[in-house]
Amino acid sequence: MLPPSLEKTPTPARWVSFRPDRKVGLNVGKVEFGQGIATALTQIAAEELDVMPEQIAITFGDTERAPDEGLTVGSMSIEISGASVRLVCADVRRRFLDVAAERLSCRREDLAVDEGVIRRGRQSTGVDYWTLADVVDLDAPVAEDAPRKDPTAYRVVGKSAPRIDLPGKLAGGGFITDLRPEGLLHARVLRQPSPQARLQRLDEAAIRSAAHGEVEILREGDFVAALAPSESAAERAVAAAESVAVWDDPRRLTPEQQEAAWLRGQPAEDNVVGEPQTGPSGNRLHRATYSKPYLSHASMGPSVGLAQYVDGRLTVWSHTQGPYPLRDRIARAAGLPPEQVTLRHAQGSGCYGHNGADDAAFDAALIALRRPGPPIRVQWRREDEFGFEPVGSAMVVELAAELDEAGRPTSWTGEIWSGPHGNRSRLLAETALPGAKDAPQARPPSNRMFSGAVRNAPPSYDIPRWGVIDHLIRETPIYCSSVRTLGALQNVFAAESFVDELAALASEDPLAYRLSLTSDPRARAVLEAAAEVAGWSRRGGRALGIGYARYKNSGAYVAVIAEVEAAETVRLKHIWCASDIGLVINPDGAKNQIEGGILMAASWCLKEQVRLDERGIASRTFGDYPMLRFSEVPPVEVRLIETPDAPSVGIGEASSGPAAGAIGNAVASALGVRVRDLPFTRERLAAAILAA
């Protein structure tokens, strides 16, 4: 079977081209946002084509040129795009060798490629990819049986490669925010406080006078934008607009709504996976409830969108995760046929899921359609990003296990209360436009296994019977969509805390207890390796905690051990990790992602919570939404366990859940009491100690 990306775009010419500058053009639909996918895909293409990575020029996420690969989410790029690039490049190489063999009257097997030059033995044949490019057919669909290189012959894949985008970024460029097309107008948007809010009055004269410079105010319904040649003037205009705008906003939120526990009382749609134990049980039972709050992506750069509408054609530049899906949604919302809209991906800061990128792009598109001609650049402010981006849903997870006489679970039941994860049907500004009905609540996907809350809800252990009851609460107080790991952070945090509690009930060592529940040799290997590097068996009085999961129950195996000091607050002292991710494309790149996933989880666990007031999100600055700082970051050691025969799996999200589990267990070890609700703030720690 072809990988999904090739099913959709089977024409090799759409993926690979041989350019006059003797580079190989590689077009992919997945996009770079700091995770290193452009580098890894370049390595895979270089390997199969037998060219140097430097000979490849990669383009991603351009709807005029790149294939449609949907969204770049869920740690799937290496699995899906990687497999596609591998196959298409192998097929391209074979087509060139077939043509060369015919010209040279030899067998294809006698030929080889080196840096794009076709050789026979050690001799150059005088032909190469570029000289044959005009005669080789790259339009016939890709063949499933194209001879891919044997991994034992790899020279590029499996070796650490430096990120291709880093030098440019260190030299001051590389981001969407650095684009300055000729004639640009800067824009800022006055955000509608809630989808139901209606603008009653706007003193435009006051805005103009505060702008100190040429400014155009665009108002349509409840959508207000300030446009100016000067970015500072646009900024001053929107700040003034914010202070003079009079809104009628019926929405009133309450402080309880910012807490995960609020979700338990809400109407929900229920879905059952596996076989939950619901009736009375004759066995010994352990039950515990865990929660996480709403989390922000907190991307370092607030979202930016650029758009230009000329001669009936709309071009949009965006750091979106999904160039084609966003193009289609913008086209639909704008009433244009998709062919008249081009979406060009330009890199943003790390997004870690569905942040404000798409909404900023839509802002720019709306303005450009009403102001044809100049490129329009919408820069969200920090307050816009924190206040109006989709957030990661709060979650409550209650776990119950029936235990046998040895204290091992014979059944495992999870009950989840969560808002939606992965919810891309809304574009923020739509509710501000005239004719918008009151807050059409966007409907998350109906296929519940992909709704996200159940990700990693099935246990990563050998348990005879398990089941999950997923309560989806659609009406959350604030708009929720995907944040890195979706439900896996909370499910793994809960499961790993719970397994430690079960181990304590059985009076067993947490590592030994886990190993007794795990027959999968790859799982055992990461647990044992993490324990070895952390000195688990010699830990003495150190407060260590362990966390383990196989991401999505089918992907990367990750075990993490954390060492903490905890009294009034938690201090992270050291983190160790062992991971098995199948065939590794770029070992250093993989480690970088694993380290990052661990530290993001550390920040979530210790510090982060989106806070609400009655008008909406109240935590709108880095002061209100603290994150881990340099002096709080522990050393992180990552060991990769080589399994080159196993398929490559994604790693961007795999380490966060195990890290949260490990930190939670280390905190419990240090305090002697368990804290089951994230984040581990001073107040939470004090309350847990007091309750014990």
Next chain:
Amino acid sequence: MPTSIAFSVNGRPVEVTAEPEDTLLDVLRNQLGLTGARFGCGAGQCGACAVLVDGELKAACHMEIAAVAGAKVTTVEALSASNPPHPLIQAFLEKQAGQCGFCLNGILVSASLLLERNRHPSRAEIARALDWHLCRCGAHNRILDAIELAATRMKEPA
């Protein structure tokens, strides 16, 4: 009223016309084409826009252009444009110190100032010097490694 303001950037004298309360970041990025200092928060809370003004670390997003009249402004571009580039640049590339890279330019500016003032910083001193800066990707340890590496190299005689 638009005003003419003269100062120097990376050793080059410049004169710009701007409203006195326009931000230094706006002028650097939009008038002078220096996009290294980046907009992260507009409130001096994240360090993405860090520059040196007369040798002091400042948030360009939070500084009015009128305040830099006559001053010497140094941006991250000075580190890569010098010949040879500042040892920090090579060290960051060697350690692959970064993921998305958005925070790095501000961090490079802070680190260059630290190494100017303290040739032998401990790891804890480096971390403290960077505490203003936020990195969301979790590249902190690599960034600390890179600055340590650059410090070691700068100690060695050229």
